[in-house]
Amino acid sequence: MVATQETIDKVKEVSSTYKYGFVTDLEADKAPLGLSEDIVKFISHKKKEPKWLLEWRLKAYKKWLSMEAPDWAMVDFPKINFQDIYYYSAPKTKPKLNSLDEVDPELLRTYEKLGIPIKEQKVLAGVAVDYVFDSVSVATTFRKKLAKEGIIFCPISEAVQSHPDLVKKYIGSVIPISDNYYAALNSAVFTDGSFVYIPKGVKCPMELSTYFRINEQNSGQFERTLIIAEDNTYVSYLEGCTAPQRDENQLHAAVVELVAMNNAEIKYSTVQNWYPGDKDGKGGIYNFVTKRGNCLGQKSKISWTQVETGSAITWKYPSCVLKGDDSVGEFYSVAVANNAQQADTGTKMIHIGKNTKSTIISKGISAGKAQNTYRGQVQIQKNARGSRNFTQCDSLLIGDKCGAHTVPYINQFTPYARVEHEATTSKISEDQLFYCLQRGLDTEQATSLIVNGFCKEVMKELPMEFAVEAQKLIGISLEGSVG
Amino acid sequence: MSLLEIKNAKLKVDNKDILKGLSLSVNSGEVHAIMGPNGSGKSTLSYMLAGRDGYELESGKVFLDGQSLSDMEADERARSGLFLAFQYPVELPGVGGMSFLREAVNSRRKFLGEEELDHLAFVKEARKVASKMFVKDEMLKRAVNVGFSGGEKKRFEILQMAMLKPKVSILDETDSGLDVDALKIVSDGVNEQRTNDNAIVVITHYQRLLDYIVPDFVHILSDGIIIKSGGPELALEVEKNGYAGLINAA
Numbered sequence: 001m002v003a004t005q006e007t008i009d010k011v012k013e014v015s016s017t018y019k020y021g022f023v024t025d026l027e028a029d030k031a032p033l034g035l036s037e038d039i040v041k042f043i044s045h046k047k048k049e050p051k052w053l054l055e056w057r058l059k060a061y062k063k064w065l066s067m068e069a070p071d072w073a074m075v076d077f078p079k080i081n082f083q084d085i086y087y088y089s090a091p092k093t094k095p096k097l098n099s100l101d102e103v104d105p106e107l108l109r110t111y112e113k114l115g116i117p118i119k120e121q122k123v124l125a126g127v128a129v130d131y132v133f134d135s136v137s138v139a140t141t142f143r144k145k146l147a148k149e150g151i152i153f154c155p156i157s158e159a160v161q162s163h164p165d166l167v168k169k170y171i172g173s174v175i176p177i178s179d180n181y182y183a184a185l186n187s188a189v190f191t192d193g194s195f196v197y198i199p200k201g202v203k204c205p206m207e208l209s210t211y212f213r214i215n216e217q218n219s220g221q222f223e224r225t226l227i228i229a230e231d232n233t234y235v236s237y238l239e240g241c242t243a244p245q246r247d248e249n250q251l252h253a254a255v256v257e258l259v260a261m262n263n264a265e266i267k268y269s270t271v272q273n274w275y276p277g278d279k280d281g282k283g284g285i286y287n288f289v290t291k292r293g294n295c296l297g298q299k300s301k302i303s304w305t306q307v308e309t310g311s312a313i314t315w316k317y318p319s320c321v322l323k324g325d326d327s328v329g330e331f332y333s334v335a336v337a338n339n340a341q342q343a344d345t346g347t348k349m350i351h352i353g354k355n356t357k358s359t360i361i362s363k364g365i366s367a368g369k370a371q372n373t374y375r376g377q378v379q380i381q382k383n384a385r386g387s388r389n390f391t392q393c394d395s396l397l398i399g400d401k402c403g404a405h406t407v408p409y410i411n412q413f414t415p416y417a418r419v420e421h422e423a424t425t426s427k428i429s430e431d432q433l434f435y436c437l438q439r440g441l442d443t444e445q446a447t448s449l450i451v452n453g454f455c456k457e458v459m460k461e462l463p464m465e466f467a468v469e470a471q472k473l474i475g476i477s478l479e480g481s482v483g
Numbered sequence: 484m485s486l487l488e489i490k491n492a493k494l495k496v497d498n499k500d501i502l503k504g505l506s507l508s509v510n511s512g513e514v515h516a517i518m519g520p521n522g523s524g525k526s527t528l529s530y531m532l533a534g535r536d537g538y539e540l541e542s543g544k545v546f547l548d549g550q551s552l553s554d555m556e557a558d559e560r561a562r563s564g565l566f567l568a569f570q571y572p573v574e575l576p577g578v579g580g581m582s583f584l585r586e587a588v589n590s591r592r593k594f595l596g597e598e599e600l601d602h603l604a605f606v607k608e609a610r611k612v613a614s615k616m617f618v619k620d621e622m623l624k625r626a627v628n629v630g631f632s633g634g635e636k637k638r639f640e641i642l643q644m645a646m647l648k649p650k651v652s653i654l655d656e657t658d659s660g661l662d663v664d665a666l667k668i669v670s671d672g673v674n675e676q677r678t679n680d681n682a683i684v685v686i687t688h689y690q691r692l693l694d695y696i697v698p699d700f701v702h703i704l705s706d707g708i709i710i711k712s713g714g715p716e717l718a719l720e721v722e723k724n725g726y727a728g729l730i731n732a733a
Contacts, residue, residue: 439583453626455577
């Protein structure tokens with residue numbers, strides 16, 4: 001937590017020019033190191049939360065104390081000392097730089113390769129922009145438009161104040177506090193995240209994106225998102241950013257809950273590019289995320305699309321609980337692991353209602369000495385007659401020191417259902433590389449092209465502008481892995 | 484002016500001598516045919532020229548338009564204007580034909596200091612060239628060589644050649660796997676690209692391709708060296724007497 005110390009020092013340094021006890025205020029905006037009941041109360045108090053939420057947090061904290069960290073995933077990392085983490089600090093303002101010249105050139109090169117416009121680069125890198133930044137005004141316009149449709153899209157901490165009934169009704173309804181170790185931890189200490197509510201009959205007129213909140217405060221390491229889609233609605237939500245994201249917090253344990261009512265469709269797309277650590281695996285984010293969607297209504301549909309290229313360790317299984325008859329769950333995933341990265345990711349499709357359908361397309365790419373595991377569960381419960389699942393898991397190996405593993409769990413409790421599982425493992429062949437080189441592509445272009453071809457079925461599920469950036473991102477993530 | 488110059492090329496593959504001092508000079512505007520029996524070193528020659536890993540010269544030199552190739556990687560050679568039409572074009576699952584072509588063409592253009600073509604301009608150009616090669620739009624939308632018939636694969640190779648406008652093209656057994664109709668289409672495509680500024684080297688077993696792509700020179704490759712050179716009539720001699728007669732005579 002060196003960087004945190006740096007922040008404090010910096011604030012102290014700056015604050016000498018301020019007269020009104022700036023330091024004291026700021027210091028009070030930071031909870032002491034470690035986790036205890038008092039810290040949970042502190043967070044809740046800071047956020048001026050209602051009593052029910054504090055109680056909910058405390059219950060989660062107690063539950064967490066009684067739980068053990070899961071050890072079944074194929075990832076290997078030193079035990080986390082949960083008392084060595086700060087669970088609350090005031091929104092951090094990034095250090096303001098005067099121009100892009102002051103930004104780490106390596107970061108700029110990556111931005112360039114991703115084709116991020118200069119203005120956006122400045123915001124991402126924390127350069128002071130003295131004119132009104134486009135996206136801010138755009139965001140304001142969009143927010144007005146959304147409000148007109150009755151759509152609520154705001155930070156969840158805001159929703160706790162403005163729409164407490166909705167939050168109270170649905171928070172923890174998909175992922176109960178006792179669900180798993182990291183979800184319990186998140187429930188106790190979550191700081192912020194997004195809240196989306198789509199009222200009956202409304203098709204959200206635009207992609208909702210965390211991008212529009214880029215200038216707002218950092219949601220921190222324990223993010224919590226809740227999306228509710230009422231009857232006959234549609235919403236597409238984009239999370240993350242292709243630009244490399246660095247964070248001084250090593251542990252990230254987010255929770256995302258989705259609820260879809262009758263005939264509602266939620267499409268949730270993620271591009272994750274957290275710092276993966278160096279070549280030897282030093283540093284890098286631990287990304288332990290719980291994401292789940294409840295298809296509560298008939299003919300409801302939840303679709304997860306993820307492109308995971310970052311983080312030292314990824315532990316993530318976006319899932320669908322198909323309760324409503326004829327509901328549909330989809331999972332499209334590309335997971336890239338290079339160097340010392342470890343990814344254990346997949347999905348759960350729980351078929352409860354009749355004639356429910358699920359599709360799983362997983363593309364795992366391993367390079368360097370990385371380990372990449374697909375872990376997926378398909379459960380067809382007793383009453384889920386007429387249900388179907390199709391699973392396809394493909395692994396691509398680059399080099400001979402990496403690994404790919406596929407661990408499917410299939411539980412079928414009715415004979416009146418069909419479950420299919422296909423899996424392949426392949427390597428980029430020397431013939432393929434030579435063919436591309438002979439056409440004038442360099443090794444990196446060639447690798448990127450072949451890998452993107454391999455992931456095509458998933459990439460086409462991403463919203464257009466996201467897909468283009470994600471393609472470049474995959475190429476960049478694999479740089480130096482061939483040749 | 485010599486566009487391709489091979490001087491006393493020697494090369495081993497898996498510790499076995501394959502090229503044993505091969506020399507060849509190809510001037511701009513010329514079409515050369517290299518004929519030879521199985522195992523004479525024809526494919527090795529094309530891989531050596533294209534710069535495939537494992538096919539580095541042990542001794543000797545190769546020049547492309549006066550520039551030595553010895554320090555150039557396969558992709559640099561390609562961008563400099565060396566094209567190899569593969570005997571067995573490789574499948575690239577999920578990689579669309581059009582985007583593959585565009586990447587290749589823009590790499591070459593960038594190297595030449597020309598502006599990269601934007602999507603629309605490129606598609607227009609590609610369609611124009613493709614229609615001459617009887618390559619349908621639908622084929623360009625498919626993944627490169629995946630599920631292509633033998634004829635489609637070769638047509639796609641020649642389409643790439645036409646788009647890349649190389650200085651020197653090496654056609655490795657381009658006739659293999661083609662029926663007469665396809666052979667004609669492919670040959671027409673090649674012939675159309677013959678100019679005074681480029682050169683084509685056709686590597687083949689059989690004389691029949693040379694009925695369609697008529698060479699200026701024919702060379703007989705045997706056991707890693709060229710044993711005889713001549714005009715188109717030499718190919719007819721092979722057709723009549725087989726390689727054995729020529730090899731024994733040499």
